[in-house]
Amino acid sequence: MSRRHAFAQRLRDNARGATLMEFGLIATPLCLFIMGIGDLGYQSYLRAVTQGVLDRAGRAASVGTLNSTQIDAYIDAQMQAINTKNGTTSVIKKSYYNFSRVGKAEKITSDTAPLGTYNSGDCFEDSNGNGTYDAEGGVTGLGGADDIVFYQVTVSMPRLFPMAKLLGWSTTQSATANATIRNQPWSNQATPATICK
Template sequence: MIGQRILNRIKTDESGATLTEFAFVGPVLILLVMGVFDIAHTQYTSALVNGAMQDAGRDLTLESAGSRVGDIDQAVIDRVSLVIPESANVELEKLSHFDFSDIGEAEEFSDDNTDGICNNNEVFVDANENGLWDADRGQSGIGGARDAVLYTAVVTYPRLFPMHGLAGLPEDVEVRASTVLRNQPFDEQDRSTSTGNCP
């Protein structure tokens, strides 16, 4: 009889229900909240990097930019560093092109065997003068007068919230921003090109 009363009391006891329910809902809720903060931080960082790149792009078009490239790069890094961890990596790349239409284009080559690959000693136009065929004909640096420049920043940093493993996300966040500009016509544009042979 006593055993039956204890059993009935246990069956009707709901004092631990909240703890059990939280064990199911809590991890999902915490993951959701951390995910929202992670997305918000990434979007804010992306907006800040884009803004810094636009400012740098305006500065790089000036005639005096050649002597101030290091300062302009540092200004971008300083602005981005306000919102990213100290362990973050900021890579800046400048590729100059003869014209806007050259941006992202491969160096031309005579595809004698029509395989779409620069090989078998085929002749190519060495637009960036580095002696190799490249999938991007841009020349490293800000170039000269009237050149079109693609200025890119890649910011990589570890996620601020430890939720990447639970959500199946990569451990690091990568934010990429680019700006395209044309140098001022303070001189005649001169880009001589030579040819080379594909391996």
């Protein structure tokens, strides 16, 4: 056997570099998978922290300890540790007469054809006191005694890992927390006026 042929055979039979090649093939998908798990874990953490802050703020507001401006300041202060990485926080507070009205249109009390939609001649409960029928009821703010307050806090910030662009995801991630709490009955709840037009 010639020297050249023997060297080629030894090179062909040598498997010492195969592990390196195999690792090279799985390294990129493995790294993406690990970063994806880390990213989803961080989003769950954001949601849990945001929900905890919102629950404490909502409870303080329901017993009259904090007003609307103080709630926003409290949530911003609590979220500051997370928002140090260019994050933003937005807060929505809307009050409703009862739990069944949260996120729904104002209640139609007498309905004319076509039924199920507000028409001229229908009567409705003017829950936000503006004198017109609204497809989205509720009053911005904390409401009054015995009212239901819906809180929503959304925190948005840049993703932890750069793999979002590789996967076609947005470069920011958001976590939203909701809470619906009844204010304490420190006085009589105002009953919405019924308006017919």
